[in-house]
Amino acid sequence: MKHQTKNIAQIALMTAIIIVLGFIPPIPLGFIPVPIVLQNLGVMLAGAILGARKGTISVGLFLLMTLLGMPLLSGHSGGPASFFSPSSGYLYAWLVAPFLIGITLKHFNVKSFSMTFVIVWLFGVLLIDLTGAFWLAWYTHTELKATLIANLAFIPGDTIKALLTALISLRIKRQIA
């Protein structure tokens, strides 16, 4: 019972962190209809700190509330339309990334900073940005090459978020170990 309460509190806290990160205004880019946001940092943290199951539930809760109409995305958007927009591909990948980050970190019993960073980067940056680029090409009838190139603009910032995730998650895990 106590364990269950702790799990629920951790999931709720992570969902709250993702919501709060959405208060930071998005940075629009003129050449792609997708802004730079901070919420994907929360998605990476969810998988790296809470693991596959709890991390996915926390992001799933956030996406469910968004789908139901709460304006929780950066720039105060939300509702079913957000799941069929130029940036929806990223949102679908947000649900999968914490699962893959969590399960891979656990499977390889990763404890080092560099390996944590590599795994977070692969799924939290590369997978999300690739999925976003594929969706964007399909949704806007644009050449995939063009959306892939445009997505390169996200890589530096997203890489910093992956570095922060590795740093923060290892600190937290060490403290509670």
Ligand code: BTN
């Ligand atoms: C939305 O608010 O509708 C979703 C925005 C998705 C933005 C993506 S997440 C990965 C990449 N990195 C960013 O900073 N922005 C894009």
